[in-house]
Amino acid sequence: MPDQVRGARGGALCAGYTLIELMIAIGLGSAIVLTASASMRLAAQAVTIAERMSRNNELLASGISQALDEVDYWKEYDDPQGGAGMQRLRASEAPPGITSATGHALLFGLPFSPFSPSAANGQSSGSGGANFPAVWAAGSDQGFGYGWQDDERLWAISADNELTWWTGNIAETQESDVRFGHYSIFGVSRMPNENPVLIDGGKWGGLGAWQPRNGGGQYGMVPFGAEPPPPTATGGVAPLQAIPGGYRHGTPGWLYNQIHGLSNAIGWYGMMEYLPACAIDCYATQYHQEPGNGGGWISSPADSTDSAGRPIYLIQTFSTVSWGYPNRPYYNLQAFSPNWCPHSMDFLTSYTAFGLLPVNHNCYELTTAAQSTQATSARGIAANPPPAGQGTALTTDQLVFFHRSYGRLNCDDMPVGAWGTNNSASFVEPQYTQGSTVSPMVTGPAEMTLFSERTSTADDLLPLRPANWPDIAVSVGRYLRLCRFSTQATVRFSDPVSGEQVGLAFTAMGTTLRGARRMRLLDGNPVQ
Amino acid sequence: MSLACARARRRSGTILIIVAGFCALLASLTIAFMLKIRSGADATEVVAQQTQARLMLHAACCYILEAGRLGYGPSRAQALAPASAGVGMTSGQGGELQVREGYGWIDVRSADLTSSQGDHGPFDQLMNSVVAQKGTWPDVGGIVICPMYRWTRPPYAIKATVAYNPILSDPAQSGDPRYGRPLLLNPDPQPAVANGWPGTVSDALITPAGLPSWSDFVNGVPQPVPSSQGTAWFRVYRKSQATFIITCGAGGTFGYRDWGEVLTPSPAITGAPGAPNGAAQFNNDRGFFDALLASEVRLWYEVRWSGGVRPLDFRFEEPKWWWQLQNGMAYRTYPVNASQYPGWCRSNKFNPNPLGTISFIQRLDAQGGQPVDPVTGPMTLW
Known part of the structure; x- marks a missing residue:
C-alpha cells in the first residue's frame, strides 16, 4: 500500500470511518436525496398540474374562439362546404295536401332558402353548395313583387318613400268596420295574374268581419291592372345614382308583397330581420274564406281570413284546430285579421320568442348516443331525452313548421284568455310542441326547455378524446325576444380527473342571418 | 488506493451527482413551467384581443348610428366663444340659433337626391351637407379612424x-324642515x-x-390613460350611402393599414393620429409598427344603416283596451308619458333606437391583410 494513504498510526486512511460517522453520513445523504427527490416529485406534479391547467385554459380559449366563429359564420345552421346534408335550411316544400285557392303552388322556404334562381345556381357552382330551388323567383307562383328588393334606399327610410308606407288605420284595425276608410286596398299583396281582386266580404262577426253589422258585405271587386314593375326596373337605379320619381310612386302593393314574400320564403325570424326595424308585420290580400268553412289557402296560411282587404295579422296566434289541414295541425297559423291588430316586434316578442334551428348540430335532434353526449356536454346538464318517436332528425315538413312558430313564454303581460271572445282553451297555438301532434301541448318550463334545446347548437370540440382528457363543448343559440335579436353563446368545460366544471355564458355581436345569407350569395346580386 | 477508499469517494460523489441532477431537473421543470405559463398567457391574449375587437364592432355600429345625426355642432374650440351661425350652429326659421345636426345617412327629405343636387349627405336642418370636403368622412368614400384609448x-x-339632493329619511331628522321633501x-x-x-x-x-x-x-x-392605450381601435369606410365597411382592431397600430399609410395618410381619412405623418406615433420605427401589426387582431364587417326608428307610442294593443273600456265606441293611442294608466305609459326608455338601426352585419373573410367581398374579391378600400 503506498505511504500516502496510510494514517499516523500506520493503518489505512480509508478505514477510519466509525460506525457513527457512517450512520450520520448515510442519514444526511439519504435526507438530502430524499429531499431532492421529493422536491423533484413536487415540482413534477406542479408542472403536471400547470400543464393541465394550461391545457384547460387553452381549451377554454379554443371554445370561446369556436363560439365566436360560429357567431360570425353560422356553420351549424348552414355549412357552405358541407353539401346538401349540411344545408338543410336551404330546402323548401310545397305543403302536402294544400292548394292555393287561386291555383298558385305554395312554397314554404327556410332561413337559408335562396331567393332567386341565380342565387341558387351561384351556390351550386361557386361555393360548393348543393342545388336548392329558389323560393321567391320572379315570374314564379311565389313571385310576390318580383322577389326581394335589396336596395338600401328602399328600406333605409320610411317617411319619404311611399313604397314603404303601410296603408291602413292602425287605431282602427281591431274589430273595426273600417268606417274611416279601406286604406289597405292601396297596398294589397297579390300575384301578377290576380286581377281584379275581391276585397272584404265578412260574413260572420265572430271572425272579425264587422261589415255585416253595419249592413255591409263584400266591398267588391277592385281592378288593379297588371302587376306594376318592380322599382328597380322603372328607373334603372344604379348605386349612388338619383332615384326617379316612379321609383317611389309607381308600385302600390310593393311593401305588402315584400312582407308576404319574406314570410313564405324564409319564415318569421328571417322576415322580421329583413324588414326595417319596427316594421308592422302585416299585409292585406284578396278576400277568401278560411279553410274549414268552405275556403282554402290563397298563397300562404296567413292569407286565411274572413275579411281580406284589411291588414292581416301575420303572426296570428289563435286559430281553431278545424282550420288546419289533415294530420298537420301545426299549420294552424293565422287568421282573425281585424280581431287582432297588426303588431310589431314590440308586441310579438313581449311574451314569445322566435328562434332558429341549427340543424347540423342541436341539442334536440339526437339520433345517436354520440349526439346525446354532445348535447349533454354542450349544455352542462343531462340531455333531455326526447319522447318516444321524437328526437330524430326533423323533416323539412317539421322545419317549415318550427320556423313559423314561436316559444310562448308564460307571463302576466298578455292574459290572452281573457281578451274579447277569445278563449285560449279553444285555440291551438303554433308553439314549440313535440312537432307532430297537437296534444298534449307542452307548456311552461317544459316548453321553454324544448325551445332552448331546439334553438341551441351542440358542438363537442373533442369527440374522440381519451377518457381522462378534459372535454370542451360549445353551444350557440339565436332567438328574437323583447324586440332584440340575441345570440347566446355557452362554452362548457369538464375535467374527468378533477371533476372541475366551468361554464362561460355570454352574448356576442356578429353576423346576422341576412349577413350570413349574403356571405352565401343567397340573395342574388344586391343593389346599393 | 484501497478499494474501500475508492468506494467511499465514489459514494460521496454519487450523492453530489444525484443532488445536482435533481437540481438540474428542477431547473428544467421550472423553465418548462414558465414557458407553459407564458404560452398559456399568449393563448389567453388572443381571446382578449378577439373580445376587444368585437367590442369595437359594437362601438363602430354605435358610432355609425350617431354620426348620421350628431357631431356637427360647434367644435371644442368654437364652443369657447359665444355661439354664432356658421360655426356649428344654424339659424332656425325664427332666426334662433340651433345646434347643427345631420338628418341621417339617407335623408328622408331627399331620399331621391333630387333636392340635394346629387349630394349624399348627411344634411343639416337647412339641407346643407355636413360634409366639409368632398370624398372625406362623412362623405361616401370617406374613412374615419377612431383609436379607442380612454381620455384622462x-x-x-x-x-x-x-x-x-338626497331626501332626508332618518326619523331622527324628522324635525328638520327638509325631512321627507x-x-x-x-x-x-x-x-x-x-x-x-x-x-x-x-x-x-x-x-x-x-x-x-x-x-x-x-x-x-x-391624455390617454396608459393602461388603455394601444389596445383597440376601429375604422369605418363609407362604401355607399348607408353601407359601411368596419375594421375592428385589437392592437397598437391605431388603425393604420400599413406603414405607407402612416407616412402619408389618404386625403379620404379623418382622425389619423399624428397626421399628416404619423410615424412619430411609432417612434419613427417601421419595425416597431410591423411588430404591432403582426400581433394585432383585425376583423372586417360590412354593415348597413337603416333609418327605422321606433316611436314612443308604438304599442298597438293599447287601443284595444281603450276600445273595450268605451264599450266599443272609441279608439285611442296613449300619448307619450301619459300617467292616467299606470304601467301603460310610454316614455323615452321605450325608444331603444332613436338614431336608426343596423339592418345587417356581415363578417368579411380576410386575405393578405385585406377584407374579401364574396362577389368582387379582395377589397382595396376599407
Whole structure:
C-alpha cells in the first residue's frame, strides 16, 4: 500500500470511518436525496398540474374562439362546404295536401332558402353548395313583387318613400268596420295574374268581419291592372345614382308583397330581420274564406281570413284546430285579421320568442348516443331525452313548421284568455310542441326547455378524446325576444380527473342571418 | 488506493451527482413551467384581443348610428366663444340659433337626391351637407379612424355623484324642515371641474390645471390613460350611402393599414393620429409598427344603416283596451308619458333606437391583410 494513504498510526486512511460517522453520513445523504427527490416529485406534479391547467385554459380559449366563429359564420345552421346534408335550411316544400285557392303552388322556404334562381345556381357552382330551388323567383307562383328588393334606399327610410308606407288605420284595425276608410286596398299583396281582386266580404262577426253589422258585405271587386314593375326596373337605379320619381310612386302593393314574400320564403325570424326595424308585420290580400268553412289557402296560411282587404295579422296566434289541414295541425297559423291588430316586434316578442334551428348540430335532434353526449356536454346538464318517436332528425315538413312558430313564454303581460271572445282553451297555438301532434301541448318550463334545446347548437370540440382528457363543448343559440335579436353563446368545460366544471355564458355581436345569407350569395346580386 | 477508499469517494460523489441532477431537473421543470405559463398567457391574449375587437364592432355600429345625426355642432374650440351661425350652429326659421345636426345617412327629405343636387349627405336642418370636403368622412368614400384609448377626463365630463339632493329619511331628522321633501338644493348634475359651487359659479375660475373652468370643462384632459392605450381601435369606410365597411382592431397600430399609410395618410381619412405623418406615433420605427401589426387582431364587417326608428307610442294593443273600456265606441293611442294608466305609459326608455338601426352585419373573410367581398374579391378600400 503506498505511504500516502496510510494514517499516523500506520493503518489505512480509508478505514477510519466509525460506525457513527457512517450512520450520520448515510442519514444526511439519504435526507438530502430524499429531499431532492421529493422536491423533484413536487415540482413534477406542479408542472403536471400547470400543464393541465394550461391545457384547460387553452381549451377554454379554443371554445370561446369556436363560439365566436360560429357567431360570425353560422356553420351549424348552414355549412357552405358541407353539401346538401349540411344545408338543410336551404330546402323548401310545397305543403302536402294544400292548394292555393287561386291555383298558385305554395312554397314554404327556410332561413337559408335562396331567393332567386341565380342565387341558387351561384351556390351550386361557386361555393360548393348543393342545388336548392329558389323560393321567391320572379315570374314564379311565389313571385310576390318580383322577389326581394335589396336596395338600401328602399328600406333605409320610411317617411319619404311611399313604397314603404303601410296603408291602413292602425287605431282602427281591431274589430273595426273600417268606417274611416279601406286604406289597405292601396297596398294589397297579390300575384301578377290576380286581377281584379275581391276585397272584404265578412260574413260572420265572430271572425272579425264587422261589415255585416253595419249592413255591409263584400266591398267588391277592385281592378288593379297588371302587376306594376318592380322599382328597380322603372328607373334603372344604379348605386349612388338619383332615384326617379316612379321609383317611389309607381308600385302600390310593393311593401305588402315584400312582407308576404319574406314570410313564405324564409319564415318569421328571417322576415322580421329583413324588414326595417319596427316594421308592422302585416299585409292585406284578396278576400277568401278560411279553410274549414268552405275556403282554402290563397298563397300562404296567413292569407286565411274572413275579411281580406284589411291588414292581416301575420303572426296570428289563435286559430281553431278545424282550420288546419289533415294530420298537420301545426299549420294552424293565422287568421282573425281585424280581431287582432297588426303588431310589431314590440308586441310579438313581449311574451314569445322566435328562434332558429341549427340543424347540423342541436341539442334536440339526437339520433345517436354520440349526439346525446354532445348535447349533454354542450349544455352542462343531462340531455333531455326526447319522447318516444321524437328526437330524430326533423323533416323539412317539421322545419317549415318550427320556423313559423314561436316559444310562448308564460307571463302576466298578455292574459290572452281573457281578451274579447277569445278563449285560449279553444285555440291551438303554433308553439314549440313535440312537432307532430297537437296534444298534449307542452307548456311552461317544459316548453321553454324544448325551445332552448331546439334553438341551441351542440358542438363537442373533442369527440374522440381519451377518457381522462378534459372535454370542451360549445353551444350557440339565436332567438328574437323583447324586440332584440340575441345570440347566446355557452362554452362548457369538464375535467374527468378533477371533476372541475366551468361554464362561460355570454352574448356576442356578429353576423346576422341576412349577413350570413349574403356571405352565401343567397340573395342574388344586391343593389346599393 | 484501497478499494474501500475508492468506494467511499465514489459514494460521496454519487450523492453530489444525484443532488445536482435533481437540481438540474428542477431547473428544467421550472423553465418548462414558465414557458407553459407564458404560452398559456399568449393563448389567453388572443381571446382578449378577439373580445376587444368585437367590442369595437359594437362601438363602430354605435358610432355609425350617431354620426348620421350628431357631431356637427360647434367644435371644442368654437364652443369657447359665444355661439354664432356658421360655426356649428344654424339659424332656425325664427332666426334662433340651433345646434347643427345631420338628418341621417339617407335623408328622408331627399331620399331621391333630387333636392340635394346629387349630394349624399348627411344634411343639416337647412339641407346643407355636413360634409366639409368632398370624398372625406362623412362623405361616401370617406374613412374615419377612431383609436379607442380612454381620455384622462373626457370633454364636458360631469361628476359621478348619484344624488346631489338626497331626501332626508332618518326619523331622527324628522324635525328638520327638509325631512321627507325633495328639495333641489344643489344643481344636478355638476361638472367634473371646479366651477365655484356652492359659492359663486364662474366660467373664468382658474382650475388646478391652470385653465379657466369653462375651457377646462369643454376640452377635458385628452391624455390617454396608459393602461388603455394601444389596445383597440376601429375604422369605418363609407362604401355607399348607408353601407359601411368596419375594421375592428385589437392592437397598437391605431388603425393604420400599413406603414405607407402612416407616412402619408389618404386625403379620404379623418382622425389619423399624428397626421399628416404619423410615424412619430411609432417612434419613427417601421419595425416597431410591423411588430404591432403582426400581433394585432383585425376583423372586417360590412354593415348597413337603416333609418327605422321606433316611436314612443308604438304599442298597438293599447287601443284595444281603450276600445273595450268605451264599450266599443272609441279608439285611442296613449300619448307619450301619459300617467292616467299606470304601467301603460310610454316614455323615452321605450325608444331603444332613436338614431336608426343596423339592418345587417356581415363578417368579411380576410386575405393578405385585406377584407374579401364574396362577389368582387379582395377589397382595396376599407
